[in-house]
Amino acid sequence: MTDIIVFTDGGARGNPGPAALGVFIKNNKNEILAQIGKYIGETTNNVAEYSAIIEALNWIIKNKDTAGADRIYFYMDSQLAYSQLVGIYKIKNDRIREMMFEIRKKEKEIGTPIYYNHVPRERNKQADALVNLALDNRS
Numbered sequence: 001m002t003d004i005i006v007f008t009d010g011g012a013r014g015n016p017g018p019a020a021l022g023v024f025i026k027n028n029k030n031e032i033l034a035q036i037g038k039y040i041g042e043t044t045n046n047v048a049e050y051s052a053i054i055e056a057l058n059w060i061i062k063n064k065d066t067a068g069a070d071r072i073y074f075y076m077d078s079q080l081a082y083s084q085l086v087g088i089y090k091i092k093n094d095r096i097r098e099m100m101f102e103i104r105k106k107e108k109e110i111g112t113p114i115y116y117n118h119v120p121r122e123r124n125k126q127a128d129a130l131v132n133l134a135l136d137n138r139s
Helices: 045-062 078-083 094-110 121-136
Strands: 003-012 016-027 030-043 070-074 112-116
Touching: 003 030, 003 045, 016 045, 016 121, 030 045, 030 121, 045 070, 045 078, 045 094, 045 121, 070 078, 070 121, 078 094, 078 112, 094 112
Parallel strands: 003 070, 070 112
Antiparallel strands: 003 016, 016 030
16 A cells, blocks of 8 residues: 655744745655645745645645555644644634635545544654745745
């Protein structure tokens, strides 16, 4: 079985403030499949977190044939995003609700079981580094 392991992070310097997303994707053989750091403009931390998840899902859709996975595991250090994704917390923010609808649509398009997991910040270093790199290098 092939698993895709996705680490996502989003951050803003200020809230709202200049924001970026980070996505680190590997397979269960520890082969790095993608590293994405992208400046996304002025927004909130939460929008940046969800933007990272959407960016990862877009990558999976685009590379579905070559990356082919039996299962997809997402890891994030945002307790809020995780809790909303798995249905523990309700979504009250309209922008986040729109992003959640987009996520659910992309999950259906992928058609592979996706598991969301919360990890401590120390276990999300690659995605966090990509966020900071994108923020440091924005023009």
